[in-house]
Amino acid sequence: GRGICDIVCVQNQYNVAHRADDALIDDLAREGIAYVPFFPLGGFSPLQSSILNDVAARIGATPMQTALAWLLRRSPNILLIPGTSSQKHLKENLAAASLQLPDDVAKALDGIAASKTV
Numbered sequence: 001g002r003g004i005c006d007i008v009c010v011q012n013q014y015n016v017a018h019r020a021d022d023a024l025i026d027d028l029a030r031e032g033i034a035y036v037p038f039f040p041l042g043g044f045s046p047l048q049s050s051i052l053n054d055v056a057a058r059i060g061a062t063p064m065q066t067a068l069a070w071l072l073r074r075s076p077n078i079l080l081i082p083g084t085s086s087q088k089h090l091k092e093n094l095a096a097a098s099l100q101l102p103d104d105v106a107k108a109l110d111g112i113a114a115s116k117t118v
């Protein structure tokens with residue numbers, strides 16, 4: 001595609017439990033290309049993970065806020081469009097942008113994809 005036109009943004013399925021695009025995201029970041037994960041919360045049946053629930057409880061956030069904060073921390077080229085039909089969830093999702101996940105928390109969340117508990 002890049003022989004035809006410049007690419008400014010890539011969209012594909014990616015979230016804390018579905019990480020097939022890990023290497024691609026790093027490549028795109030190096031090239032200054034944005035990445036929009038679709039199903040950032042798992043899609044039609046949102047993420048369910050005991051690790052996610054435990055970590056969220058530890059940092060005083062909801063599991064979905066924690067999943068969004070993990071994505072924002074994952075790489076500077078990640079842009080989020082979490083879908084919701086609820087104003088409460090919209091407010092929670094916006095607040096997730098100010099959650100700072102410490103290294104040990106991010107590391108624990110990396111265990112979700114490794115453990116396949118979702």
Ligand SMILES: NC(=O)c1ccc[n+]([C@@H]2O[C@H](COP(=O)([O-])OP(=O)(O)OC[C@H]3O[C@@H](n4cnc5c(N)ncnc54)[C@H](OP(=O)(O)O)[C@@H]3O)[C@@H](O)[C@H]2O)c1
Nearest residue numbers: 038039040041042043046064081082083084085086089092
């Ligand atoms: N390029 C593609 O092929 C493609 C494919 C699929 C989707 N997309 C796009 O990706 C974006 C997101 O997709 P998506 O909405 O299907 O998936 P998603 O954002 O991963 O998940 C949405 C689900 O999470 C729930 N949710 C949202 N915020 C929540 C919160 N704070 N707490 C608890 N549950 C929460 C929603 O339920 P509630 O309504 O109850 O909040 C909904 O069931 C959309 O813009 C969509 O158009 C693109």
